[in-house]
Amino acid sequence: MSLRSRLPIAVAACALAVTALATPAVAGDEWGDDPQSASGNHQNQNQNQSQNQNQRLARGVVTASSLALRSAPNRGGQIIRWAERGEVVSIFCRTNGQSVQGNRQWYLLTDGTWAWGSARYIRTIGTAPRWC
Numbered sequence: 001m002s003l004r005s006r007l008p009i010a011v012a013a014c015a016l017a018v019t020a021l022a023t024p025a026v027a028g029d030e031w032g033d034d035p036q037s038a039s040g041n042h043q044n045q046n047q048n049q050s051q052n053q054n055q056r057l058a059r060g061v062v063t064a065s066s067l068a069l070r071s072a073p074n075r076g077g078q079i080i081r082w083a084e085r086g087e088v089v090s091i092f093c094r095t096n097g098q099s100v101q102g103n104r105q106w107y108l109l110t111d112g113t114w115a116w117g118s119a120r121y122i123r124t125i126g127t128a129p130r131w132c
Helices: 003-022 035-056
Strands: 058-062 066-070 079-084 088-100 103-109 115-118 122-125
Touching (some): 088 122
Antiparallel strands (some): 058 088, 066 115, 103 115
């Protein structure tokens, strides 16, 4: 075979390879799924997971005039942000840490940042937070 006859084959093979690489794959979770409905199912699943996660979160109200929220459940942890009196916070879980006026429990808060707040200055609303 001469170079002249192989060149068009090589160009066609290269064009096919580039097209295959540039075309995104479209697939559902199961055989026969419509990509549009599969996308909708994922959105519904994500919403359900988000709702379930929010149901697992406890809530609390800050009782101190200003509460330092820290990187660790102790007074030596870096201050991440400050919470003001009356602020409602979402509590992911609780753990024992450094005692603050006789209370060793600290809450891991999920309000925009993950930070620890002393349970001494957060009054829970409703159910108690789960343990970490």
